[in-house]
Amino acid sequence: QLQWKRRLTDAGVPVSGPLDRGYFKSIYFEDPDGQILEIATAGPGYAIDEPQDALGQVLLVPPAKRMPTGRDERAIAAANHPEPVPTITEGMRLQGIHHISGITDDLERASDFYTEALGLSLVKRTYNQDDGNVKHYFWANYDGASVGPHSTYTLFGWEGSSALARPGAGQTHHxxxxxxxxxxxxxxxxxxxxxxxxxxxxxxxxxxxxxxxxxxxxxxxxxxxxxxxxxxxxxxxxxxxxxxxxxxxxxxxxxxxxxxxxxx
Ligand SMILES: [Fe+2]
Structure with a gap:
């Protein structure tokens, strides 16, 4: 992950993180259209703060050290790979989609839809770790035992927001x-x-x-x-x-x- 940060920053792409999201660690940057991209670690996974067989049942408040005021922002910004990374090595190969995150105006209604209409299961109910006022739910292919790889979909709840997405560059189409x-x-x-x-x-x-x-x-x-x-x-x-x-x-x-x- 730090190799990616070094490679991107050397190429003139601003990178934030790595941030400890608890369930994974993430770096963030934008593509040329302004789409926010993230490179997240596969682990440690969703079972760090609730049992693997009961994911998503409780609304969890993230610990203060993962929230903006509890983070050592200077150390995070300074963390980088010591050497330039001119080529993408085999060990850096991206494994696919870790998750997709969107915004909804009614998180409970969205949760009903994704679980009942599409058969996804809640694997985490928590708050946005960059803004503690915003709820953040995660769904995935989850049968009560394991979480399917590359299946996580997440939404931030901007309750009652009347702002609608407009089609355009940097905007996910579907x-x-x-x-x-x-x-x-x-x-x-x-x-x-x-x-x-x-x-x-x-x-x-x-x-x-x-x-x-x-x-x-x-x-x-x-x-x-x-x-x-x-x-x-x-x-x-x-x-x-x-x-x-x-x-x-x-x-x-x-x-x-x-x-x-x-x-x-
Ligand atoms: Fe994310």
């Missing part, structure tokens, strides 16, 4: 959850419809099939099938090396390709 196959996806679609959630028809996205719907706060969500995958129209060994167009745009390839700036 979040896609995974279904194993079309049959499972169809079951989800029926389930959502039976709960009164408006769901799109199944859309063919070439590499997967998708359905779309909105959370009660308006967040656009998707359930996508795992298959058929990105190797349907180019070799597995060279994915992403050619510009791929949907069949109905193939006739306009020259025009479209000509308008793009080359990738370095």
């Amino acid at each position: 979040i896609a959850f995974r279904a194993n196959d079309a049959e499972e996806q169809a079951t989800w679609r029926e389930h959502l419809l039976s709960m009164g959630v408006g769901v799109s028809d199944v859309m063919d996205r070439t590499y997967f099939q998708s359905i779309y719907f909105n959370a009660p706060d308006g967040q656009l969500l998707e359930i996508a099938t795992d298959g058929p995958g990105f190797a349907v129209d180019e070799a597995q060994q060279s994915l992403g090396s050619e510009l791929k167009l949907p069949v109905w745009l193939e006739s306009r390839r020259e025009e479209i390709q000509g308008a793009l700036s080359p990738l370095e």
Whole structure:
């Protein structure tokens, strides 16, 4: 993590942290569009302050040392890797999504939706460790024994906020959850419809099939099938090396390709 901080700061990207979030340690920075990105450690996990078989049942107040006034901000800012990090080494490889965090105007309503409509389970109910007035809930694939990797979704509750997200650079457009196959996806679609959630028809996205719907706060969500995958129209060994167009745009390839700036 400190190697990432050193590499990013040397490249002129301001990095904050590492901050001790209890369940993981995190550094934060922004991409060129202003999207806040985080690199979080995998552990120690959600069982540090409640039993592994009873996660998310109690509203926990974070200890003072993890809150802004209890932190040694100067030591945190000074912490860095001693040597430059010119290449991304094997040990630095990012393992996937640790969690996604959004903002909602009604945290309890969101919690009902994500648990009842989407089958996620609460794994932590606590407060924002940068602002103790804001509640912060975590959901994941959790069966009372283990928390599925790469499955955590979190929301900050800005209760009663009337400010709505506007589409634009740096703004997350939608979040896609995974279904194993079309049959499972169809079951989800029926389930959502039976709960009164408006769901799109199944859309063919070439590499997967998708359905779309909105959370009660308006967040656009998707359930996508795992298959058929990105190797349907180019070799597995060279994915992403050619510009791929949907069949109905193939006739306009020259025009479209000509308008793009080359990738370095
Ligand atoms: Fe986070």
